[in-house]
Amino acid sequence: MPYYETQFRTIDGTELHGRVYPAPGRGPGLVMCPGFNAVLTMLNLPECATRLQTHGITTLLYDPRNIGSSGGRLRNDIDPAQAVGDISDAVTHLMTLHSVDPKRVGILGISFGATAAVTAATADARARFTIAVAPLTDSNFISLAHRRKTLRLCMKDRESQVLGNMPHTVPVINQHGESEVGFGRGIEMEKYRALLRDGREIAPGFVNRVTLMTYYKLALWTPWPLWRLFGLASLDSAAQAALFVIPENDQMSLPEAQRRCFDELGYEGRCKKKILTVAGAGHEEVLGDMYLPEVIQNVVDFMQDTAASDSRSF
Template sequence: MERQDVVFNANGVMLAGWLYRPPQAPPRHPLIVMSHGFSAVMAMGLADYAEAFARAGYGCLIYDHRNYGQSGGWPRHETDPWQQVEDMRAAVSFARTLPFVDRDRVGLWGTSYAGGHVLTVGALDKRVRCLVAQVPLVSGQRTFDSWVPADRRARFMERLLADRDRRAEGLPPGTTPAALPGSETEEWAKAVDRTGAYQNVVTLRSLELLRTYEPIAFVERIAPTPLLMVVADRDTQTPVAWQHEAFALAGEPKRLVSLPGRHYDPYMGLLSQSIDAALAWFAEHLK
Protein backbone atom coordinates (compact mmCIF):
# COMPACT_ATOMS: atom_id res chain seq x y z
CA MET A 1 0.00 0.00 0.00
CA GLU A 2 1.03 3.59 -0.52
CA ARG A 3 2.07 5.81 2.41
CA GLN A 4 2.80 9.48 1.84
CA ASP A 5 4.23 12.08 4.21
CA VAL A 6 1.92 15.10 4.33
CA VAL A 7 1.63 18.42 6.15
CA PHE A 8 -1.52 20.46 6.51
CA ASN A 9 -2.51 23.76 8.07
CA ALA A 10 -4.51 23.44 11.27
CA ASN A 11 -5.51 26.81 12.62
CA GLY A 12 -2.14 28.39 11.83
CA VAL A 13 0.07 25.45 12.81
CA MET A 14 1.45 22.94 10.33
CA LEU A 15 0.68 19.38 11.37
CA ALA A 16 2.67 16.43 10.04
CA GLY A 17 0.96 13.22 9.09
CA TRP A 18 1.04 10.00 7.14
CA LEU A 19 -1.53 9.45 4.43
CA TYR A 20 -2.35 5.86 3.49
CA ARG A 21 -4.14 4.80 0.32
CA PRO A 22 -5.64 1.35 -0.07
CA PRO A 23 -4.21 -0.97 -2.72
CA GLN A 24 -6.20 -1.00 -5.95
CA ALA A 25 -8.32 1.86 -4.66
CA PRO A 26 -11.27 3.16 -6.68
CA PRO A 27 -11.10 6.78 -7.92
CA ARG A 28 -12.83 7.94 -4.75
CA HIS A 29 -12.88 6.02 -1.50
CA PRO A 30 -13.70 6.57 2.19
CA LEU A 31 -11.05 7.92 4.55
CA ILE A 32 -10.51 7.61 8.30
CA VAL A 33 -8.87 10.45 10.25
CA MET A 34 -6.89 9.00 13.16
CA SER A 35 -5.05 10.43 16.16
CA HIS A 36 -3.37 9.32 19.37
CA GLY A 37 -3.64 9.88 23.10
CA PHE A 38 -2.49 12.42 25.67
CA SER A 39 1.25 12.64 24.98
CA ALA A 40 1.73 9.97 22.30
CA VAL A 41 2.99 10.45 18.76
CA MET A 42 1.81 8.74 15.60
CA ALA A 43 4.95 6.56 15.41
CA MET A 44 3.75 4.73 18.53
CA GLY A 45 1.62 2.06 16.91
CA LEU A 46 -0.92 4.03 14.88
CA ALA A 47 0.50 2.56 11.68
CA ASP A 48 -0.66 -0.89 12.83
CA TYR A 49 -4.24 0.32 12.68
CA ALA A 50 -3.85 2.44 9.54
CA GLU A 51 -2.26 -0.39 7.56
CA ALA A 52 -5.03 -2.78 8.54
CA PHE A 53 -7.71 -0.24 7.64
CA ALA A 54 -6.00 0.51 4.31
CA ARG A 55 -5.85 -3.20 3.43
CA ALA A 56 -9.62 -3.27 3.99
CA GLY A 57 -10.17 -0.47 1.46
CA TYR A 58 -10.01 2.75 3.49
CA GLY A 59 -7.72 5.71 3.13
CA CYS A 60 -6.23 6.81 6.45
CA LEU A 61 -4.80 10.11 7.63
CA ILE A 62 -2.85 9.87 10.88
CA TYR A 63 -1.05 12.86 12.35
CA ASP A 64 0.95 14.18 15.28
CA HIS A 65 -0.88 16.60 17.52
CA ARG A 66 0.40 20.18 17.56
CA ASN A 67 3.40 20.62 19.87
CA TYR A 68 4.36 16.95 19.50
CA GLY A 69 6.46 14.77 17.24
CA GLN A 70 6.92 16.05 13.71
CA SER A 71 4.17 18.69 13.96
CA GLY A 72 4.73 22.36 14.65
CA GLY A 73 3.43 24.36 17.55
CA TRP A 74 4.57 25.88 20.82
CA PRO A 75 4.98 25.27 23.72
CA ARG A 76 6.36 21.85 22.93
CA HIS A 77 4.69 18.98 24.75
CA GLU A 78 1.61 20.98 25.66
CA THR A 79 -1.72 19.17 25.30
CA ASP A 80 -4.58 21.63 24.87
CA PRO A 81 -7.76 19.61 24.34
CA TRP A 82 -9.73 22.33 22.62
CA GLN A 83 -6.91 23.13 20.22
CA GLN A 84 -6.71 19.43 19.45
CA VAL A 85 -10.46 19.31 18.81
CA GLU A 86 -10.15 22.17 16.34
CA ASP A 87 -7.12 20.48 14.77
CA MET A 88 -9.08 17.25 14.32
CA ARG A 89 -11.74 19.24 12.50
CA ALA A 90 -9.00 20.81 10.36
CA ALA A 91 -7.77 17.31 9.54
CA VAL A 92 -11.29 16.46 8.37
CA SER A 93 -11.29 19.59 6.19
CA PHE A 94 -7.92 18.64 4.71
CA ALA A 95 -9.10 15.10 4.01
CA ARG A 96 -12.15 16.42 2.18
CA THR A 97 -9.93 18.40 -0.21
CA LEU A 98 -8.08 15.30 -1.40
CA PRO A 99 -9.21 14.40 -4.94
CA PHE A 100 -9.37 10.66 -4.24
CA VAL A 101 -11.49 10.95 -1.07
CA ASP A 102 -15.26 10.62 -1.04
CA ARG A 103 -16.14 13.80 0.87
CA ASP A 104 -19.29 12.21 2.25
CA ARG A 105 -17.50 9.18 3.71
CA VAL A 106 -14.99 10.55 6.21
CA GLY A 107 -14.79 8.75 9.56
CA LEU A 108 -12.93 9.34 12.81
CA TRP A 109 -10.91 6.92 14.93
CA GLY A 110 -9.27 8.10 18.13
CA THR A 111 -7.87 6.43 21.21
CA SER A 112 -7.63 7.52 24.86
CA TYR A 113 -7.47 11.35 24.93
CA ALA A 114 -8.22 11.49 21.20
CA GLY A 115 -11.06 9.04 21.82
CA GLY A 116 -12.60 11.87 23.81
CA HIS A 117 -11.99 14.19 20.85
CA VAL A 118 -13.89 11.75 18.61
CA LEU A 119 -16.90 12.08 20.93
CA THR A 120 -16.65 15.87 20.97
CA VAL A 121 -16.03 16.35 17.24
CA GLY A 122 -18.68 13.78 16.41
CA ALA A 123 -21.20 15.92 18.26
CA LEU A 124 -20.04 19.23 16.74
CA ASP A 125 -19.15 18.37 13.15
CA LYS A 126 -21.76 16.56 11.08
CA ARG A 127 -19.43 16.28 8.10
CA VAL A 128 -18.12 13.18 9.88
CA ARG A 129 -19.97 10.02 8.85
CA CYS A 130 -18.84 7.41 11.40
CA LEU A 131 -17.03 7.33 14.77
CA VAL A 132 -14.80 4.91 16.65
CA ALA A 133 -13.71 5.99 20.15
CA GLN A 134 -11.28 3.52 21.73
CA VAL A 135 -10.78 3.57 25.54
CA PRO A 136 -11.86 7.24 25.44
CA LEU A 137 -11.32 9.87 28.08
CA VAL A 138 -14.82 11.08 28.96
CA SER A 139 -14.25 13.36 31.97
CA GLY A 140 -11.12 15.44 32.42
CA GLN A 141 -11.91 16.51 35.97
CA ARG A 142 -12.60 13.00 37.22
CA THR A 143 -9.58 11.63 35.38
CA PHE A 144 -7.33 14.31 36.90
CA ASP A 145 -8.64 13.44 40.35
CA SER A 146 -7.96 9.75 39.72
CA TRP A 147 -4.40 10.50 38.60
CA VAL A 148 -3.52 12.87 41.46
CA PRO A 149 -4.18 11.36 44.93
CA ALA A 150 -6.36 13.46 47.23
CA ASP A 151 -3.59 13.92 49.80
CA ARG A 152 -1.31 15.45 47.13
CA ARG A 153 -3.89 17.40 45.14
CA ALA A 154 -3.74 20.76 46.96
CA ARG A 155 0.04 20.86 46.68
CA PHE A 156 -0.09 19.90 43.02
CA MET A 157 -2.64 22.62 42.31
CA GLU A 158 -0.28 25.14 43.92
CA ARG A 159 2.40 23.91 41.52
CA LEU A 160 0.08 24.47 38.54
CA LEU A 161 -0.75 28.01 39.63
CA ALA A 162 2.91 28.82 40.29
CA ASP A 163 3.65 27.71 36.73
CA ARG A 164 1.15 30.29 35.48
CA ASP A 165 3.06 33.01 37.32
CA ARG A 166 6.41 31.82 35.97
CA ARG A 167 5.08 31.87 32.42
CA ALA A 168 3.84 35.41 32.92
CA GLU A 169 7.39 36.35 33.91
CA GLY A 170 8.69 34.93 30.62
CA LEU A 171 10.18 31.76 32.08
CA PRO A 172 9.93 28.42 30.25
CA PRO A 173 6.83 26.29 30.90
CA GLY A 174 7.15 23.80 33.70
CA THR A 175 7.07 20.15 32.69
CA THR A 176 6.51 16.75 34.22
CA PRO A 177 6.95 13.16 33.01
CA ALA A 178 3.88 11.75 31.28
CA ALA A 179 4.78 8.13 32.04
CA LEU A 180 5.99 7.59 35.59
CA PRO A 181 8.58 4.88 36.32
CA GLY A 182 6.92 1.51 36.76
CA SER A 183 3.56 2.73 35.48
CA GLU A 184 1.27 1.06 33.00
CA THR A 185 1.90 3.98 30.62
CA GLU A 186 5.66 3.46 30.78
CA GLU A 187 5.19 -0.26 30.08
CA TRP A 188 3.14 0.53 26.98
CA ALA A 189 5.45 3.30 25.74
CA LYS A 190 8.50 1.03 25.92
CA ALA A 191 6.62 -1.68 24.02
CA VAL A 192 5.42 0.46 21.11
CA ASP A 193 8.06 3.20 20.76
CA ARG A 194 10.04 1.41 18.08
CA THR A 195 11.85 4.51 16.79
CA GLY A 196 12.68 6.37 20.01
CA ALA A 197 10.25 9.15 19.08
CA TYR A 198 8.58 9.37 22.49
CA GLN A 199 10.04 12.03 24.77
CA ASN A 200 7.87 11.31 27.85
CA VAL A 201 7.15 14.87 28.89
CA VAL A 202 4.13 17.16 29.11
CA THR A 203 3.81 20.71 30.30
CA LEU A 204 2.22 21.27 33.68
CA ARG A 205 -0.48 23.32 31.98
CA SER A 206 -1.50 20.20 30.04
CA LEU A 207 -2.75 18.74 33.31
CA GLU A 208 -4.53 21.95 34.25
CA LEU A 209 -6.20 22.01 30.83
CA LEU A 210 -7.22 18.37 31.28
CA ARG A 211 -9.44 19.50 34.17
CA THR A 212 -11.44 21.72 31.83
CA TYR A 213 -12.35 19.04 29.30
CA GLU A 214 -15.57 17.01 29.53
CA PRO A 215 -16.35 15.03 26.35
CA ILE A 216 -19.23 13.32 28.18
CA ALA A 217 -21.11 16.63 28.00
CA PHE A 218 -21.34 16.24 24.19
CA VAL A 219 -22.28 12.58 23.88
CA GLU A 220 -26.04 13.11 23.72
CA ARG A 221 -25.50 15.29 20.63
CA ILE A 222 -23.67 12.66 18.57
CA ALA A 223 -26.69 10.80 17.18
CA PRO A 224 -27.57 10.05 14.44
CA THR A 225 -23.84 9.73 13.60
CA PRO A 226 -22.95 6.05 14.22
CA LEU A 227 -20.77 5.56 17.31
CA LEU A 228 -18.64 2.57 18.29
CA MET A 229 -16.92 2.59 21.67
CA VAL A 230 -14.20 0.02 22.28
CA VAL A 231 -13.47 -0.27 25.99
CA ALA A 232 -11.19 -2.40 28.16
CA ASP A 233 -12.94 -3.97 31.12
CA ARG A 234 -10.04 -3.30 33.55
CA ASP A 235 -9.22 0.22 32.36
CA THR A 236 -8.13 2.45 35.24
CA GLN A 237 -6.34 5.13 33.17
CA THR A 238 -9.65 6.48 31.84
CA PRO A 239 -11.86 4.39 34.14
CA VAL A 240 -14.19 2.07 32.27
CA ALA A 241 -17.22 2.79 34.47
CA TRP A 242 -17.26 6.35 33.19
CA GLN A 243 -17.00 5.11 29.60
CA HIS A 244 -20.09 2.97 30.18
CA GLU A 245 -21.81 6.04 31.62
CA ALA A 246 -21.01 8.02 28.48
CA PHE A 247 -22.14 5.21 26.19
CA ALA A 248 -25.51 5.06 27.96
CA LEU A 249 -26.07 8.74 27.09
CA ALA A 250 -25.45 8.22 23.36
CA GLY A 251 -28.31 7.77 20.93
CA GLU A 252 -28.61 5.14 18.23
CA PRO A 253 -26.94 3.84 16.18
CA LYS A 254 -24.28 2.80 18.65
CA ARG A 255 -22.32 -0.26 19.69
CA LEU A 256 -20.16 -1.08 22.71
CA VAL A 257 -17.35 -3.63 22.40
CA SER A 258 -15.73 -4.63 25.70
CA LEU A 259 -12.31 -6.28 25.57
CA PRO A 260 -10.73 -8.14 28.52
CA GLY A 261 -7.79 -6.07 29.63
CA ARG A 262 -6.28 -2.81 30.81
CA HIS A 263 -6.21 0.58 29.10
CA TYR A 264 -3.30 -0.16 26.74
CA ASP A 265 -4.11 -3.79 25.96
CA PRO A 266 -6.18 -2.90 22.84
CA TYR A 267 -2.94 -1.46 21.39
CA MET A 268 -0.89 -4.57 22.20
CA GLY A 269 -2.14 -8.06 23.06
CA LEU A 270 -5.69 -7.26 21.97
CA LEU A 271 -4.65 -5.35 18.84
CA SER A 272 -6.31 -7.70 16.37
CA GLN A 273 -9.58 -7.65 18.34
CA SER A 274 -9.66 -3.86 18.51
CA ILE A 275 -8.89 -3.60 14.78
CA ASP A 276 -11.60 -6.13 13.90
CA ALA A 277 -14.19 -4.29 15.99
CA ALA A 278 -13.43 -1.00 14.24
CA LEU A 279 -13.41 -2.59 10.79
CA ALA A 280 -16.80 -4.20 11.36
CA TRP A 281 -18.25 -0.82 12.32
CA PHE A 282 -16.69 1.00 9.40
CA ALA A 283 -17.90 -1.72 7.01
CA GLU A 284 -21.44 -1.20 8.30
CA HIS A 285 -21.50 2.59 8.35
CA LEU A 286 -18.68 4.01 6.17
CA LYS A 287 -17.97 1.62 3.33
Protein backbone atom coordinates (compact mmCIF):
# COMPACT_ATOMS: atom_id res chain seq x y z
CA MET A 1 0.00 0.00 0.00
CA PRO A 2 1.20 3.55 -0.67
CA TYR A 3 2.76 6.15 1.57
CA TYR A 4 3.35 9.85 1.07
CA GLU A 5 6.10 12.20 2.19
CA THR A 6 5.31 14.65 4.96
CA GLN A 7 6.92 17.42 7.00
CA PHE A 8 6.00 18.94 10.34
CA ARG A 9 7.49 21.48 12.71
CA THR A 10 8.51 21.05 16.32
CA ILE A 11 7.87 23.62 19.02
CA ASP A 12 11.17 25.39 18.23
CA GLY A 13 10.46 25.52 14.49
CA THR A 14 12.70 22.65 13.38
CA GLU A 15 11.25 20.85 10.35
CA LEU A 16 11.18 17.07 10.56
CA HIS A 17 10.64 14.89 7.50
CA GLY A 18 8.98 11.53 7.27
CA ARG A 19 6.35 9.34 5.72
CA VAL A 20 2.67 8.77 6.37
CA TYR A 21 1.27 5.31 5.70
CA PRO A 22 -2.47 6.13 5.65
CA ALA A 23 -5.07 3.52 6.48
CA PRO A 24 -7.95 3.11 4.01
CA GLY A 25 -10.41 4.59 6.50
CA ARG A 26 -10.45 6.71 9.63
CA GLY A 27 -9.07 4.91 12.65
CA PRO A 28 -6.16 4.68 15.09
CA GLY A 29 -2.71 6.07 14.40
CA LEU A 30 0.84 5.51 15.62
CA VAL A 31 4.00 7.62 15.58
CA MET A 32 6.98 5.35 14.85
CA CYS A 33 10.36 6.18 16.40
CA PRO A 34 13.64 4.78 14.97
CA GLY A 35 16.62 3.66 17.03
CA PHE A 36 19.80 5.49 18.05
CA ASN A 37 21.17 7.66 15.22
CA ALA A 38 18.95 5.66 12.86
CA VAL A 39 17.09 6.85 9.77
CA LEU A 40 13.51 5.81 9.16
CA THR A 41 14.35 3.03 6.69
CA MET A 42 16.37 1.01 9.21
CA LEU A 43 15.32 -1.99 11.33
CA ASN A 44 12.49 -2.89 8.91
CA LEU A 45 10.29 -0.04 10.11
CA PRO A 46 8.79 0.67 6.65
CA GLU A 47 7.60 -2.94 6.37
CA CYS A 48 6.22 -2.71 9.89
CA ALA A 49 4.29 0.42 8.91
CA THR A 50 2.97 -1.26 5.77
CA ARG A 51 1.73 -4.28 7.74
CA LEU A 52 -0.02 -2.03 10.27
CA GLN A 53 -1.60 -0.10 7.39
CA THR A 54 -3.33 -3.27 6.18
CA HIS A 55 -4.92 -3.58 9.63
CA GLY A 56 -6.42 -0.08 9.44
CA ILE A 57 -3.71 1.68 11.45
CA THR A 58 -2.15 4.88 10.07
CA THR A 59 1.52 5.39 10.90
CA LEU A 60 3.78 8.44 10.88
CA LEU A 61 7.41 7.36 10.49
CA TYR A 62 10.03 10.12 10.56
CA ASP A 63 13.75 10.83 10.65
CA PRO A 64 14.60 12.23 14.09
CA ARG A 65 16.00 15.73 14.52
CA ASN A 66 19.50 16.24 13.06
CA ILE A 67 19.35 12.86 11.29
CA GLY A 68 18.69 11.83 7.69
CA SER A 69 16.35 14.15 5.82
CA SER A 70 15.14 16.02 8.90
CA GLY A 71 16.32 19.46 9.89
CA GLY A 72 18.30 20.52 12.91
CA ARG A 73 21.06 22.89 13.89
CA LEU A 74 23.76 20.26 14.33
CA ARG A 75 23.93 17.09 12.25
CA ASN A 76 23.89 13.78 14.13
CA ASP A 77 23.73 15.44 17.51
CA ILE A 78 21.34 13.43 19.68
CA ASP A 79 19.68 14.99 22.70
CA PRO A 80 17.43 12.40 24.38
CA ALA A 81 15.28 14.95 26.21
CA GLN A 82 14.74 16.89 23.00
CA ALA A 83 13.88 13.67 21.17
CA VAL A 84 11.14 13.04 23.73
CA GLY A 85 9.62 16.47 23.09
CA ASP A 86 9.82 15.95 19.34
CA ILE A 87 7.75 12.78 19.71
CA SER A 88 4.93 14.79 21.25
CA ASP A 89 5.12 17.22 18.31
CA ALA A 90 4.91 14.23 15.98
CA VAL A 91 1.78 13.12 17.86
CA THR A 92 0.32 16.57 17.25
CA HIS A 93 0.92 16.19 13.51
CA LEU A 94 -0.48 12.65 13.52
CA MET A 95 -3.70 13.90 15.10
CA THR A 96 -4.31 16.30 12.20
CA LEU A 97 -4.32 13.55 9.55
CA HIS A 98 -7.66 12.75 7.92
CA SER A 99 -7.23 9.00 8.39
CA VAL A 100 -6.60 9.31 12.15
CA ASP A 101 -9.08 9.47 15.00
CA PRO A 102 -7.29 11.89 17.39
CA LYS A 103 -8.72 10.03 20.37
CA ARG A 104 -6.96 6.83 19.31
CA VAL A 105 -3.30 7.72 18.84
CA GLY A 106 -0.13 6.24 20.23
CA ILE A 107 3.61 5.72 19.86
CA LEU A 108 5.71 2.78 18.70
CA GLY A 109 9.47 2.87 19.15
CA ILE A 110 12.36 0.45 18.85
CA SER A 111 15.57 0.39 20.91
CA PHE A 112 16.50 3.99 21.85
CA GLY A 113 13.26 5.07 20.15
CA ALA A 114 11.29 2.77 22.45
CA THR A 115 12.86 4.31 25.53
CA ALA A 116 12.06 7.79 24.24
CA ALA A 117 8.50 6.69 23.38
CA VAL A 118 7.71 5.41 26.88
CA THR A 119 9.25 8.52 28.40
CA ALA A 120 7.18 10.78 26.14
CA ALA A 121 3.99 8.94 27.07
CA THR A 122 4.59 9.48 30.79
CA ALA A 123 3.97 13.20 30.19
CA ASP A 124 1.65 13.06 27.17
CA ALA A 125 -1.77 11.61 27.96
CA ARG A 126 -2.80 11.89 24.31
CA ALA A 127 -0.79 8.72 23.71
CA ARG A 128 -3.39 6.04 24.38
CA PHE A 129 -1.11 3.24 23.18
CA THR A 130 2.63 2.87 23.70
CA ILE A 131 4.49 -0.03 22.09
CA ALA A 132 8.09 -0.39 23.28
CA VAL A 133 10.10 -2.79 21.12
CA ALA A 134 13.41 -3.82 22.73
CA PRO A 135 13.67 -0.65 24.87
CA LEU A 136 17.10 0.34 26.15
CA THR A 137 17.15 0.08 29.93
CA ASP A 138 20.29 2.00 30.82
CA SER A 139 22.69 4.55 29.37
CA ASN A 140 25.87 3.06 30.77
CA PHE A 141 29.38 2.76 29.40
CA ILE A 142 31.07 -0.63 29.44
CA SER A 143 33.22 0.50 32.38
CA LEU A 144 33.62 3.45 34.73
CA ALA A 145 36.99 4.11 33.12
CA HIS A 146 35.31 4.54 29.72
CA ARG A 147 32.72 6.86 31.24
CA ARG A 148 35.39 8.98 32.94
CA LYS A 149 37.53 9.21 29.80
CA THR A 150 34.59 10.10 27.56
CA LEU A 151 33.24 12.78 29.87
CA ARG A 152 36.70 14.36 30.10
CA LEU A 153 36.82 14.46 26.29
CA CYS A 154 33.33 15.95 26.27
CA MET A 155 34.43 18.77 28.55
CA LYS A 156 37.39 19.52 26.29
CA ASP A 157 35.04 19.58 23.32
CA ARG A 158 32.64 21.85 25.19
CA GLU A 159 35.47 24.27 25.96
CA SER A 160 36.49 24.17 22.30
CA GLN A 161 32.97 24.95 21.10
CA VAL A 162 32.64 27.87 23.50
CA LEU A 163 35.83 29.27 21.96
CA GLY A 164 34.23 29.10 18.53
CA ASN A 165 35.37 25.76 17.14
CA MET A 166 33.21 23.14 15.45
CA PRO A 167 31.88 20.21 17.50
CA HIS A 168 33.95 17.05 17.51
CA THR A 169 32.33 13.92 16.07
CA VAL A 170 33.13 10.24 16.55
CA PRO A 171 32.07 7.04 14.78
CA VAL A 172 29.21 5.16 16.40
CA ILE A 173 30.99 1.95 15.39
CA ASN A 174 34.72 2.08 14.58
CA GLN A 175 36.70 0.00 12.07
CA HIS A 176 36.98 -2.79 14.63
CA GLY A 177 33.21 -3.02 14.94
CA GLU A 178 33.22 -1.56 18.45
CA SER A 179 31.74 1.49 20.11
CA GLU A 180 34.31 4.26 19.74
CA VAL A 181 33.72 5.48 23.30
CA GLY A 182 32.76 2.21 24.98
CA PHE A 183 29.07 3.02 25.21
CA GLY A 184 26.42 0.34 25.59
CA ARG A 185 26.70 -3.41 25.28
CA GLY A 186 26.26 -6.22 22.84
CA ILE A 187 25.37 -4.26 19.71
CA GLU A 188 25.48 -6.60 16.72
CA MET A 189 29.08 -5.80 15.93
CA GLU A 190 29.59 -8.52 13.34
CA LYS A 191 26.81 -7.13 11.18
CA TYR A 192 28.17 -3.60 11.21
CA ARG A 193 31.80 -4.71 11.00
CA ALA A 194 31.08 -6.52 7.73
CA LEU A 195 29.18 -3.58 6.28
CA LEU A 196 31.85 -1.07 7.23
CA ARG A 197 34.67 -3.30 5.98
CA ASP A 198 32.99 -3.74 2.61
CA GLY A 199 32.16 -0.06 2.36
CA ARG A 200 28.48 -0.83 1.95
CA GLU A 201 25.74 1.61 2.83
CA ILE A 202 23.83 0.53 5.92
CA ALA A 203 20.81 2.63 4.89
CA PRO A 204 20.27 5.65 2.60
CA GLY A 205 21.06 8.78 4.58
CA PHE A 206 22.66 6.94 7.48
CA VAL A 207 25.87 8.50 8.81
CA ASN A 208 28.07 6.42 11.10
CA ARG A 209 29.01 9.38 13.27
CA VAL A 210 27.54 11.36 16.15
CA THR A 211 28.76 14.39 18.03
CA LEU A 212 30.92 13.62 21.02
CA MET A 213 28.52 15.70 23.12
CA THR A 214 25.80 13.17 22.32
CA TYR A 215 27.45 10.91 24.89
CA TYR A 216 27.53 13.71 27.47
CA LYS A 217 23.76 14.03 27.11
CA LEU A 218 23.26 10.28 27.25
CA ALA A 219 25.42 10.01 30.37
CA LEU A 220 23.10 12.43 32.17
CA TRP A 221 19.84 10.90 30.91
CA THR A 222 18.09 8.56 33.35
CA PRO A 223 14.38 8.50 32.43
CA TRP A 224 13.53 5.08 33.85
CA PRO A 225 12.31 6.23 37.31
CA LEU A 226 9.74 8.36 35.47
CA TRP A 227 8.22 5.22 33.98
CA ARG A 228 6.74 4.44 37.39
CA LEU A 229 4.47 7.46 36.76
CA PHE A 230 3.19 6.11 33.44
CA GLY A 231 -0.57 6.71 33.31
CA LEU A 232 -0.55 9.55 35.83
CA ALA A 233 -0.80 12.17 33.06
CA SER A 234 -4.28 10.94 32.15
CA LEU A 235 -7.33 12.14 34.05
CA ASP A 236 -9.06 8.81 33.43
CA SER A 237 -7.96 5.76 35.36
CA ALA A 238 -6.21 3.19 33.15
CA ALA A 239 -6.68 5.35 30.04
CA GLN A 240 -3.13 4.69 28.83
CA ALA A 241 -1.77 1.29 27.87
CA ALA A 242 1.69 -0.12 27.16
CA LEU A 243 2.94 -3.17 25.29
CA PHE A 244 6.55 -4.27 25.76
CA VAL A 245 7.98 -6.43 22.96
CA ILE A 246 11.07 -8.18 24.34
CA PRO A 247 13.45 -10.15 22.10
CA GLU A 248 14.36 -13.38 23.88
CA ASN A 249 18.01 -13.23 22.79
CA ASP A 250 18.57 -9.49 23.13
CA GLN A 251 22.25 -8.85 23.92
CA MET A 252 22.11 -5.07 23.68
CA SER A 253 19.27 -4.52 26.16
CA LEU A 254 19.10 -7.51 28.47
CA PRO A 255 15.66 -9.17 28.56
CA GLU A 256 15.63 -9.41 32.36
CA ALA A 257 16.24 -5.65 32.58
CA GLN A 258 13.41 -4.99 30.13
CA ARG A 259 11.09 -7.18 32.20
CA ARG A 260 12.10 -5.36 35.36
CA CYS A 261 11.24 -2.01 33.76
CA PHE A 262 7.92 -3.48 32.62
CA ASP A 263 7.11 -4.70 36.13
CA GLU A 264 7.81 -1.23 37.56
CA LEU A 265 5.86 0.58 34.84
CA GLY A 266 2.71 2.42 35.86
CA TYR A 267 1.35 4.56 38.69
CA GLU A 268 -0.96 2.79 41.16
CA GLY A 269 -2.63 0.72 38.49
CA ARG A 270 -3.47 3.69 36.29
CA CYS A 271 -2.37 1.94 33.12
CA LYS A 272 -2.95 -1.31 31.30
CA LYS A 273 0.12 -3.21 30.26
CA LYS A 274 1.03 -6.35 28.37
CA ILE A 275 4.28 -8.11 27.60
CA LEU A 276 5.33 -10.16 24.56
CA THR A 277 8.55 -12.17 24.52
CA VAL A 278 9.63 -12.98 20.96
CA ALA A 279 11.29 -16.39 21.03
CA GLY A 280 14.65 -16.58 19.24
CA ALA A 281 14.81 -12.90 18.31
CA GLY A 282 17.78 -10.60 18.85
CA HIS A 283 17.73 -6.85 19.41
CA GLU A 284 17.98 -5.70 15.82
CA GLU A 285 16.04 -8.52 14.17
CA VAL A 286 12.89 -8.48 16.29
CA LEU A 287 11.00 -6.60 13.55
CA GLY A 288 12.61 -8.64 10.79
CA ASP A 289 10.53 -10.71 8.40
CA MET A 290 10.85 -13.88 10.51
CA TYR A 291 9.28 -12.32 13.60
CA LEU A 292 7.22 -9.44 12.21
CA PRO A 293 3.90 -11.32 11.69
CA GLU A 294 3.81 -12.33 15.37
CA VAL A 295 4.70 -8.83 16.54
CA ILE A 296 2.16 -7.12 14.26
CA GLN A 297 -0.66 -9.42 15.33
CA ASN A 298 0.10 -8.75 18.98
CA VAL A 299 0.23 -4.99 18.39
CA VAL A 300 -3.13 -5.07 16.59
CA ASP A 301 -4.72 -7.24 19.29
CA PHE A 302 -3.31 -5.00 22.01
CA MET A 303 -4.72 -1.85 20.39
CA GLN A 304 -8.10 -3.47 19.74
CA ASP A 305 -8.36 -4.76 23.31
CA THR A 306 -7.44 -1.37 24.72
CA ALA A 307 -9.98 0.41 22.51
CA ALA A 308 -12.70 -2.11 23.30
CA SER A 309 -12.23 -1.69 27.05
CA ASP A 310 -12.72 2.04 26.57
CA SER A 311 -15.98 1.57 24.63
CA ARG A 312 -14.27 2.34 21.34
CA SER A 313 -13.85 -0.04 18.44
CA PHE A 314 -11.62 -0.18 15.39
